[in-house]
Amino acid sequence: MRAHELPANEAERLQCLAELGLSQPPAQPEPDAVLDGLVRCAAHLLGYPIALISLVGERRMWFKARYGTEVVDCEREASFCAHTILGETLFEVPDATTDPRFATSPWVIGATRLRSYAGLPIRLGNLTLGALCVGDTVPRRLDAVQATLLADIANAVGAWFAHRREHVDLLASRTHLQAQAELLGRLSSETPGMLFQYRSAPGYGGELGFISGQAEHVFGPMAPLQLQGLRAFAERVHPEDLPGLLRTMREAEADQQAWQRLFRVCLPDAERPAWRSGRASPSLQADGGVLWHGFIADVDEHIEIENLRRDKFAAEQASAAKSAFLSRASHELRTPLNAVIGFSQLLLLSHEEPLTPRQQERIEWVLDSAKRLHQLVDGLLDVDRAEPGRPSRFDAGAEADDAFTLLYIEDEPLNTLLVQEALRDRPDWRVLHAGDGRAGLALAKTQKPVVVLTDINLPGLSGLDVVRELRADAALAGTLCIALSADATPGQIERAMQAGFDDYWTKPLDILELAGRLADALARHGGR
Structure with a gap:
């Protein structure tokens, strides 16, 4: 053909x-x-x-x-x-x-x-x-x-x-359906949750067309007959969550919209309810019924992790608030104590205008009360008083032929006056003062001090920023830098040491030990 x-x-x-x-x-x-x-x-x-x-x-x-x-x-x-x-x-x-x-x-x-x-x-x-x-x-x-x-x-x-x-x-369709069923079975067995197909009806009279093998994990063991209806599953939902879940499903069916909701289930022999997340999408059938395809996942561990994360965040926030309060309280309480203790000591040491025995006794009472108040504040604020670089004994240090230059950066006039008075009778020390961080840096660059003693909470440039800029300047990088602050919280001390300070002293300052502590710090610094 x-x-x-x-x-x-x-x-x-x-x-x-x-x-x-x-x-x-x-x-x-x-x-x-x-x-x-x-x-x-x-x-x-x-x-x-x-x-x-x-x-x-x-x-x-x-x-x-x-x-x-x-x-x-x-x-x-x-x-x-x-x-x-x-x-x-x-x-x-x-x-x-x-x-x-x-x-x-x-x-x-x-x-x-x-x-x-x-x-x-x-x-x-x-x-x-x-x-x-x-x-x-x-x-x-x-x-x-x-x-x-x-x-x-x-x-x-x-x-x-x-x-x-x-x-x-028909054979091809059956083969295809069998392959799909096998694939669905494999996928559902590996899916961490329960796949389901449900035809809704009034009350609990609906028909469950398909439930994956994870149903027992999600809702707990059930008899085979129980798997044929919705009631057995509803009975496992926590009583406080069931009304809301059913309301969500009814509203979704009325609107022909997908639903999603978190709820708890009460598993047999479980110590507490477990969290589940359910979702389903509707498909309107020719006879007016609604066929739902959905998924219910075990999110209990996820919820627990979220709760722990939330609790951890709240604890961190509370800890940060506590640290901020301690820092502020430490500064506000220690600053006036610094002046009370310091000037009391200066009055007791004054040779130009010596005190009468009665005046000296009263000043000693003031000093003793201030020191006890100092201890009370430390205990109240839960402050670790083991300060870096604190000497174990008084040591005036070796005096040099030429005076050492000390740059004190402090915005509180009383604190400045206290340090100046404490070293006024020491010819081996020359004290320079700056009222803020910028002025202090300018003086440091022109005067090249041996020691920079600075407060942390300064207007404008903080003490932490001051020491960072000093360390970044090749001519001043080796300067002995000591923080003197009323903030005695461990976090602030750690931040200061990380910023580049050689030592951290806390107020109130014992002026009787000031010269000795400076000498001790210089000795340690020079021995590096």
Whole structure:
């Protein structure tokens, strides 16, 4: 046959044969009682010795059912049925020996000695798969009744192939569904939560269509019958959370919107309720019902972590507030004590205007009370009084021929006066003063002091910033820097030491030890 004698939808026709598994004869043909009965009926009803149901493949034609011949298949080009499938009506050859298309066909000149042929196409939808045909070894034609009978049988054969199509599609769909079910089973077993499908109904009368294997983990052990309804799950929800959960589900169903909610469940033998997170999306069905697909996750550990994180944050905030309070309280309480203790000591040491015994006794009472108040403040504020660099004994240190320059940066005039008075009678010390951080840095660059003694809470530039800039200046990086602050909290001391201070002293300052502590600090600093 030439290419133009192929059906217009040849590719689709061959594809359909392949999908039905009918492109070629099976290695082990199995008789089909229905088709075998139909070809037998065709032969006897029409009085033909040969009746066949053929399927025309790309190059060969084979017989799905046959009667009166042992031939299984043949070349497509040599077949009568290849012509039958080109049309939609009866194709008949009364005498093949006189028809140039078939005079040399193996069916005509071979052992079969076929002389006459009549066939109708077998159609499945708009596709022709093959033919139902009858043949005889003598020339003949079908009469009108015979043609009608052949058409009826051809329709029955077509119905068989339609059923075959449905059967193949059903098997493919079932295989696909089984594969999806297996995949869903694997995924649900590995998903840390419960997948579910639920058809809603009034009350608890809904139907659970699917529940993944994690249901027992999410809601606890349940009897198999319990898994068929919603009531068993609802009974596991915490009584305080159940009304809100049901209200959320009802509102979502009324609005045809997805719902999501946190709730607690009461598991058997559990010490406390466990947190769960549920969500589901609705799908309105043709009968008016609502099908929900959802997921319920075990979020108990996540909630606990969030609670711990929140508690930790609150504790840190409280600790920061406490530290800020202690820092402020320490500064506000110690600053006036510094002046009281310091000036009391100066009065006791004054040689220019010596005190009377009675005055000296009263000043000692003031000094003793101030020191006890100092101890009370430290205890009240829970301050560690072990200050860095505090000497274990009084040591005035070795005096140099030239006076040491001390730069004191302090914005409180009384504190400044106290340090100046404490070192006024010490020729080995020269005291410079700056009232803020910027002025102190300027003096340090011009005077090159041996020691920089600075408060922390300064206007403008803080004491921490001052020491950082000193350390960044090559000419001043080695200067002995000591913090003198009323803030005695450990956090402030740590920040100061990290900023670059060599030592940290706290107020109130014992002026009797000031010179000795300076000498001790210089000795340690010079020994580095």
